Amino acid sequence: MSTDSEIICRSQETPAAFAELYDRHAIAIHRYASRRIGAAADDVMSETFLVAFERRAAFDQSVQDARPWLYGIATTLLKKHRRQEAQAWKGLVAGAAAEKAVVADGPDDRLDAELGIRRLATAIRRMNARDRDALLLYAWGDLDYEGVARAMDVPVGTVRSRLNRARRQLRQASGRGDSATQEVEHGRADSAPQGA
Amino acid sequence: MDELTLLRKVREDVAEPSVTALNVGRAALLDAAAPTMAKPATRHRVLRRAGWTTLAVVVAGGVAAILVFTNVVGLAGWRGSADPAAADTLAQAAAATIATADPVVASGQYLEVSTLAVYASISDTSTYLEHQDGQMYIPADRHDEWVWVRDAETVAKTFGPASEKQAAEDAQQPGAPDIIRAADGAFYNGEPMDWGLTALPRDPRQLLNYIYRTTAGQGTSPDGEALAFIADTLRTGVVPADLRAALYKALAGIPGVSISDRDATLDGRTGVAFGRNEGNGLRQEIIIDPSTGLLIGEREVVLRDGILPGVPAGESMGWTAVTTTVVDAAPAGGTLCGSGMHPVGSAGSGQCSGAGK
Numbered sequence: 001m002s003t004d005s006e007i008i009c010r011s012q013e014t015p016a017a018f019a020e021l022y023d024r025h026a027i028a029i030h031r032y033a034s035r036r037i038g039a040a041a042d043d044v045m046s047e048t049f050l051v052a053f054e055r056r057a058a059f060d061q062s063v064q065d066a067r068p069w070l071y072g073i074a075t076t077l078l079k080k081h082r083r084q085e086a087q088a089w090k091g092l093v094a095g096a097a098a099e100k101a102v103v104a105d106g107p108d109d110r111l112d113a114e115l116g117i118r119r120l121a122t123a124i125r126r127m128n129a130r131d132r133d134a135l136l137l138y139a140w141g142d143l144d145y146e147g148v149a150r151a152m153d154v155p156v157g158t159v160r161s162r163l164n165r166a167r168r169q170l171r172q173a174s175g176r177g178d179s180a181t182q183e184v185e186h187g188r189a190d191s192a193p194q195g196a
Numbered sequence: 197m198d199e200l201t202l203l204r205k206v207r208e209d210v211a212e213p214s215v216t217a218l219n220v221g222r223a224a225l226l227d228a229a230a231p232t233m234a235k236p237a238t239r240h241r242v243l244r245r246a247g248w249t250t251l252a253v254v255v256a257g258g259v260a261a262i263l264v265f266t267n268v269v270g271l272a273g274w275r276g277s278a279d280p281a282a283a284d285t286l287a288q289a290a291a292a293t294i295a296t297a298d299p300v301v302a303s304g305q306y307l308e309v310s311t312l313a314v315y316a317s318i319s320d321t322s323t324y325l326e327h328q329d330g331q332m333y334i335p336a337d338r339h340d341e342w343v344w345v346r347d348a349e350t351v352a353k354t355f356g357p358a359s360e361k362q363a364a365e366d367a368q369q370p371g372a373p374d375i376i377r378a379a380d381g382a383f384y385n386g387e388p389m390d391w392g393l394t395a396l397p398r399d400p401r402q403l404l405n406y407i408y409r410t411t412a413g414q415g416t417s418p419d420g421e422a423l424a425f426i427a428d429t430l431r432t433g434v435v436p437a438d439l440r441a442a443l444y445k446a447l448a449g450i451p452g453v454s455i456s457d458r459d460a461t462l463d464g465r466t467g468v469a470f471g472r473n474e475g476n477g478l479r480q481e482i483i484i485d486p487s488t489g490l491l492i493g494e495r496e497v498v499l500r501d502g503i504l505p506g507v508p509a510g511e512s513m514g515w516t517a518v519t520t521t522v523v524d525a526a527p528a529g530g531t532l533c534g535s536g537m538h539p540v541g542s543a544g545s546g547q548c549s550g551a552g553k
Binding site: 011013014015016018019022023026027030031034035041042045046049050053054057092116117120121135139140167170171 | 199200202203204206207210211212213214217218220221222224225226228229230318384386391392410411421424425428
């Protein structure tokens, strides 16, 4: 099977070959956009590939995987939908949406999630846009640090500091301090009476 | 549950895009990929090798087959060919085009390839058509400077109020054409322009096998993709007579190709349209003047209402008309990367940066 960079390379000569990249990654890009802004994800998916196609000559051929590049373009396009995104996070804070927002593994887990998610949504809403982008590329785009760096066109060190800051804010917002172990304990204890 | 685990679960079950949304996105991409005229193309060594890989997985006639293909043995021929009337007319066009002398570009002159191109701009609820015209001036000595004049985009056609509204929202300030200038046709700091025409066999059957092989796995069907390859190649406007004739004969070898319009008019010129209906509800057509064998252009026709939002069956979702002439001079001005952009990285890297258009 061709690598992404081979497809992009081929599309220089045979532009329609770029459709192969679409078939490969459109659903993943849609999924990422949909989680961030909901219904307008269709547009972002389509636009991402149009922009990518236009800029394919600038793609770094030494990188085989085009996903960071595509997620980066999608992330830039999402800026136009800032209002929808803010609404979506607000919805999670305010309403019953929080209950449906997570796929939980069990009843305890679900309650833990419901409690946590409102705080998490609040923190993400208030977060600096670049930190939020880095966080969501990492968590939802399923990219590693290097992938996020490529997507955002910044050095890996910058990604590391953005992600550290973002995660620290999430932890603080959940009132759980910096210890991941402790926070789980608290979460479980809180939810136990209601779960019983 | 730590905060990242929790975040990863948020909206984990979002719906996948609808089939319509996926199709619309794909159609928009293919539409943009239908080249006006050759875009800055680069031929990569790795790919040239890959192009000769002899193992291809092809789905033909609904049967998945793994076959070893060469130019001599391939998909061409044994699965039928174009409709007889289409094949006859294409044979005439091939004979005529061989007899029609290609324009000779003397030293100091340029071959001007003028392209009128219309593309669909598609949103969720509406579609409108947009012009992206241009003229490329190719010097007699290909190592000299080429000039590419790209006109500002303008609205070509709208389909009702929603379409008009979208077109008005997207409209850019009407601007001067962008002029790009590069030795060897290495526009946008790319590699020298090479359409790869010399690599194409002149024997129609070998050519068609070559096309099936290099387009394997792309597009909605192998035959549709082969037709699109031929349309893309002809649309460059620089195909010599012998190859043009071979491409017409190769087109006659594609099953499902028929004459779809005997009076197809593009940019004021009338010819015969050869097309093939695809499962995605579109028909790619190639329009040829059979008396001279010259290409008039190509278009993609919508076969059913609703394939593109607001576009009724029978409309074109895009078309290109190409004319090639010899001229004594090319326009002055312009830069390697076009207005507002400058090259970055080494020559041939294909990288430009700046605000740009």
